[in-house]
Amino acid sequence: xxxxxxxxxxxxxxxxxxxxxxxxxxxxxxxxxxxxxxxxxxxxxxxxxxxxxxxxxxxxxxxxxxxxxxxxxxxxxxxxxxxxxxxxxxxxxxxxxxxxxxxxxxxxxxxxxxxxxxxxxxxxxxxxxxxxxxxxxxxxxxxxxxxxxxxxxxxxxxxxxxxxxxxxxxxxxxxxxxxxxxxxxxxxxxxxxxxxxxxxxxxxxxxxxxxxxxxxxxxxxxxxxxx
Ligand code: CA
Numbered sequence: 001x002x003x004x005x006x007x008x009x010x011x012x013x014x015x016x017x018x019x020x021x022x023x024x025x026x027x028x029x030x031x032x033x034x035x036x037x038x039x040x041x042x043x044x045x046x047x048x049x050x051x052x053x054x055x056x057x058x059x060x061x062x063x064x065x066x067x068x069x070x071x072x073x074x075x076x077x078x079x080x081x082x083x084x085x086x087x088x089x090x091x092x093x094x095x096x097x098x099x100x101x102x103x104x105x106x107x108x109x110x111x112x113x114x115x116x117x118x119x120x121x122x123x124x125x126x127x128x129x130x131x132x133x134x135x136x137x138x139x140x141x142x143x144x145x146x147x148x149x150x151x152x153x154x155x156x157x158x159x160x161x162x163x164x165x166x167x168x169x170x171x172x173x174x175x176x177x178x179x180x181x182x183x184x185x186x187x188x189x190x191x192x193x194x195x196x197x198x199x200x201x202x203x204x205x206x207x208x209x210x211x212x213x214x215x216x217x218x219x220x221x222x223x224x225x226x227x
Contacts, residue, residue, distance in 0.1 A: 041210030042221060048205040049103065049190050053183060055123050055130050057093055057100040064098035064225045069191060069201040072115030073108035073150050078138045080200045080212055087215060092222060102134060104187040105199045111150035113184065114175075118155035120183040121174035125167075132162050 049067045066088060070077040092098035104116035115137060122133045136158045142149055152172070160166045174180060194201070194208065202212040204221040211217060 042217065043208040043210070045194060045203075045206045045208065049101075049194055049203055051099070051101045053186060054101045054103060055119075055127075055134070057089075057131060058098060059096040060099065062097055062099045064092065064222050065203075065205055066092065066098050066100045066222075067103060067203040068100070069103050069105040069194070069196045069199060069203075071105045071107050071112050071199045072119070072137045072141065073112045074105075074199045075141065075143075076198075076212075077200045078141045080202075081135070081138050084213060084215055084218070088218065091219075097226060098222060103190050104184055105191050105196055105201070106184070106188065107199055111148060114152055114155060115150050116184045116187065117175040117180045118152075118159070118171075120180045121171055121177075122159055124179070125171060125174055126159075126163050129159075129162050133159055136162060 048065050051065060051067065054067075068077075068080075068085075070080075088098075089100065093100050102119075104112075104119060106112040106116055118137070119130075119134060123130045126133070137150075137155065140149070140154060140158055152175070155175075156168055156171060159171060160168065190196075194203065200212045202209045202218060204218060205225045207221045207225075209218055209221060
């Protein structure tokens with residue numbers, strides 16, 4: 001009787017220990033899975049966004065296309081451009097492994113539209129200065145963006161600082177022309193096609209990255225496309 005009860009006690013003690021071990025292993029596997037399964041929230045589409053009529057930086061033959069859906073009025077886009085983008089540029093674009101394109105996403109009303117039209121007009125008139133203008137426009141974004149700042153005057157000033165021989169009237173006309181509007185509309189078509197819900201949204205070929213600030217997830221997606 002006594003020895004039976006001791007055996008039962010011993011058995012239940014082992015049961016507790018085994019259960020504890022199983023729980024510890026399960027939790028460990030879950031943590032490892034959370035850390036290594038970085039692509040789980042990424043979404044695959046049938047194709048990469050078309051970069052026809054878009055600004056493209058880098059080697060045209062690169063296997064990977066990095067596309068940012070961005071908005072000059074968006075504070076996170078400014079932050080992304082200052083933190084994640086320089087690393088991606090150095091690792092993949094400057095080395096010829098990837099191209100980079102920017103697609104206008106108009107999530108902040110009229111100011112987004114002014115920035116987008118300016119970006120399309122500068123791309124058409126001064127393509128060599130496009131990326132400098134793109135960066136300068138984000139640099140001009142004040143911290144705490146609630147007030148209006150993205151005005152036609154500001155984009156003209158910003159462009160003029162980069163292109164001393166700039167023809168202001170021509171830039172204004174190009175921004176107001178139907179061609180600029182249809183280019184912005186083309187961007188909006190892509191925004192809808194790829195179901196873009198927030199800016200910046202980053203795509204690596206046909207893969208939409210869940211968290212644009214998760215550098216490791218972006219690197220993993222690029223590595224997969226380079227294989
Ligand atoms: Ca565009």
